[in-house]
Amino acid sequence: MALQSLDIKQRSATTTPSTQVRQTIEIAKLIDVSACIGCKACQVACSEWNDIRDEVGNCHGVYDNPMDLSAKSWTVMRFTEVEQNNKLEWLIRKDGCMHCADPGCLKACPAPGAIIQYSNGIVDFHQENCIGCGYCVTGCPFNVPRISKEDSKAYKCSLCSDRVAVNQAPACVKACPTGAIQFGAKEDMKDYAAKRVADLKERGYDQAGLYDPQGVGGTHVMYVLHHADKPDLYAGLPANPSISPMVALWKGFAKPLATLALAGVALGSLFHYVTKGPNEVSKEIEDEIEKEDAQ
Amino acid sequence: MIRDPKDLKRYEPAERANHWVVGISFILLALSGLAFFHPAFFPLTQLFGGPTWARIIHPYLGVLMALSFLALFFRFKHLNKMTPADKEWLGKVGQMVDGDDHNMPEQGKYNGGQKLMFWALAVCMLLMTVSGVFIWRAWFGFDITVVRLGAVVHAAAAAVMIGLIMVHVYAAIWVKGTIRAMWYGTVTRAWAKQHHRGWYRQVTGK
Numbered sequence: 001m002a003l004q005s006l007d008i009k010q011r012s013a014t015t016t017p018s019t020q021v022r023q024t025i026e027i028a029k030l031i032d033v034s035a036c037i038g039c040k041a042c043q044v045a046c047s048e049w050n051d052i053r054d055e056v057g058n059c060h061g062v063y064d065n066p067m068d069l070s071a072k073s074w075t076v077m078r079f080t081e082v083e084q085n086n087k088l089e090w091l092i093r094k095d096g097c098m099h100c101a102d103p104g105c106l107k108a109c110p111a112p113g114a115i116i117q118y119s120n121g122i123v124d125f126h127q128e129n130c131i132g133c134g135y136c137v138t139g140c141p142f143n144v145p146r147i148s149k150e151d152s153k154a155y156k157c158s159l160c161s162d163r164v165a166v167n168q169a170p171a172c173v174k175a176c177p178t179g180a181i182q183f184g185a186k187e188d189m190k191d192y193a194a195k196r197v198a199d200l201k202e203r204g205y206d207q208a209g210l211y212d213p214q215g216v217g218g219t220h221v222m223y224v225l226h227h228a229d230k231p232d233l234y235a236g237l238p239a240n241p242s243i244s245p246m247v248a249l250w251k252g253f254a255k256p257l258a259t260l261a262l263a264g265v266a267l268g269s270l271f272h273y274v275t276k277g278p279n280e281v282s283k284e285i286e287d288e289i290e291k292e293d294a295q
Numbered sequence: 296m297i298r299d300p301k302d303l304k305r306y307e308p309a310e311r312a313n314h315w316v317v318g319i320s321f322i323l324l325a326l327s328g329l330a331f332f333h334p335a336f337f338p339l340t341q342l343f344g345g346p347t348w349a350r351i352i353h354p355y356l357g358v359l360m361a362l363s364f365l366a367l368f369f370r371f372k373h374l375n376k377m378t379p380a381d382k383e384w385l386g387k388v389g390q391m392v393d394g395d396d397h398n399m400p401e402q403g404k405y406n407g408g409q410k411l412m413f414w415a416l417a418v419c420m421l422l423m424t425v426s427g428v429f430i431w432r433a434w435f436g437f438d439i440t441v442v443r444l445g446a447v448v449h450a451a452a453a454a455v456m457i458g459l460i461m462v463h464v465y466a467a468i469w470v471k472g473t474i475r476a477m478w479y480g481t482v483t484r485a486w487a488k489q490h491h492r493g494w495y496r497q498v499t500g501k
Contacts, residue, residue: 013334108446110331111346131346133331134432138442147432152347246443250450255333258454265458269465276394280471281489289485293301 005165010117012109019119026121028186029159029170031094032196032224033234034208035180038063038077038092045175046075049160069095071148074157075172078235084227085204093223093234094172094181097144097157099123101217104243105154107251108139114154121186121220122161127153139251141216141241159220189222196224215242302481303498305404311480313367320360325457327353332450354431361424368417374404375414381407403493408466415459422452 008018047053054072057065063079075096082089103123106115114129115136125136125145132152136145145154160170168174169183182192193210200208209228212218223237231237306314327349329336343349383400384407391399405413429437429445437445467473472486487495495501 013337015334110334110337112334112337131340131350133350134430135331135446137432138430138439138446143439152433244443246447250443250447254447254450254454258450259333259335262454262457262461265461269461269469272392272465273469276392278471279396279469281483281485285485285489289483289488 006122006161007119008116009119010103010106011113012106012115013112022119024119026186027159027164027184027220028121028189029099029173029221030182030189030193030224031221032180032182032193033091033093034196034200034205034224034226035178036077036092036094037178037180038079038090039177040065040077041175041177042094042172042181043073043075043077045171046157047073049163049171050074050158069144069146069156071146071150071153071155074155080233080235082233084233089226091234093237095144095235097123097159097221098142098213098216098241099157099159099220100141101219102243104139104141104216104247105136105145106139107243108135108247110135118161120164122159122164123220124158124161125154125156127151127155130154139243139247141238141243157221186218186220193222193224197228200224200226211237213238213241215240299481299483302483303487303495304480305476305482305487306480308480310367310370311477313363313370314477316363317360317367320356320363321456321460324353324356324360325453325460327356328453329457332453351433354427354433357424357427361420364416364420368420371413375410377407377410378403381410384408385411401492402490403497404491406491412459412463416456416463419452419456419459422448423456426452 007022007024009020011018052072052074054066054070057067059065060067064077066073066076069076075094078093078095080091080093082091099122101121103115103117105125106117106123109115110133111129111131114126114131116124116126118124130153132147132154134145134147134154136154137143137147145156147154160168160172163170170181173181173183182189184192190210190212197208197210205226207229208224208226211223211225211228211231223231223234225231225234225237227233231239323343326336326339327343330339330346330349331353337346340346340349343352380400380402384402387398387400388408390396426445426449428435429441430449467477470490472483476482484495484499487498
């Protein structure tokens with residue numbers, strides 16, 4: 001959602017630099033999966049603060065509700081039952097936008113200013129500029145953006161950019177009853193995560209660790225995982241997410257290359273015409289035809 | 296309307312109409328498609344009533360172009376079979392572009408370059424149509440890998456096709472007396488004798 005009091009670092013479909021002068025700190029949301037009890041207060045708070053009311057769905061026989069992210073559900077709890085070290089574990093991951101430092105959605109977006117990356121790291125959709133093409137969905141390595149059936153605009157978690165702009169923590173952070181969701185400067189969140197990881201390791205989770213994938217330049221939503229060596233356990237969290245090479249090719253060097261090539265063909269044609277001249281019927285053949293007609 | 300009654304008929308009215316449906320839809324598709332490809336072209340969306348309208352209209356124009364090109368393809372397919380003479384012509388095309396066509400072998404209704412253009416455009420059209428369906432989110436929801444592949448192929452094939460059409464249009468401008476064949480269907484006998492002597496002999500019996 002648009003809120004212009006934050007400094008803009010990057011804008012979709014814009015080839016000149018955005019404001020670079022002011023240095024603001026990077027923020028992050030830290031989700032400690034090991035402390036989550038799956039109460040869904042964060043889902044409710046998200047819906048409450050952002051004034052979105054998803055359709056009341058059906059029970060699918062599992063805890064997940066709603067079953068997936070949607071234009072009106074910007075965060076969902078994903079519940080997974082796995083066996084690790086011979087015991088059952090109930091893994092609960094709060095899914096939503098990861099606010100990548102190198103956002104695939106922004107790279108793919110063709111509409112100037114429809115996707116904004118603030119200098120604090122938040123990646124925000126400005127629906128008033130969105131044209132509804134869905135390229136952000138194509139570009140996202142985490143399968144997060146959703147196109148609304150009502151207005152064909154793309155929606156996702158804004159990390160409560162409106163709250164953050166006035167020094168408030170995101171709504172989900174405020175609502176979490178166990179402190180599983182923390183918010184602050186990214187550096188501070190990393191320090192906090194290190195303590196949580198040390199604690200988990202002490203409790204026998206040797207592979208506990210922080211999820212801050214470098215393939216997308218790091219994220220501004222990070223997880224503390226008990227099994228950081230197997231992020232896939234957590235409802236398919238990708239182990240090494242990065243912008244797909246196909247998206248990188250399409251919206252990377254293909255763009256200037258194809259543009260230059262087409263300009264080359266157009267200018268080449270023009271200069272061919274002015275240097276070589278038109279290809280007219282020769283005088284000789286014109287005369288032959290005239291002679292035929294005279295007979 | 297009859298101009299010089301001795302002019303040679305090159306295209307039927309239905310063929311010309313078919314060609315212009317393809318041509319108009321192509322131009323509109325290229326303008327709107329470029330807008331989604333590179334920010335430099337984004338202002339072109341204003342020609343379509345704004346960026347969101349451009350996004351909505353583009354794929355429907357694509358369907359129109361695919362269907363009308365399919366009709367054009369079946370009309371002209373049999374006239375575009377490559378022959379050894381075409382290959383010889385293509386081998387010497389550099390000389391002609393350089394301004395000397397005296398060594399060019401005799402050509403039928405279409406020369407090797409036109410035939411190559413025909414088949415290259417057919418391949419591009421096929422790629423564009425299939426990949427376009429993959430990325431048409433209003434109606435289809437393909438797997439993300441398919442959509443990503445579709446996006447790359449659509450952009451690449453489009454860039455090639457726009458380049459080919461530029462060459463196609465320039466060739467028509469460069470070779471004087473050509474464009475009228477697509478306006479009202481006839482060419483002069485001298486034009487035919489100069490550029491398509493095989494076809495000239497075939498239709499005039501000389």
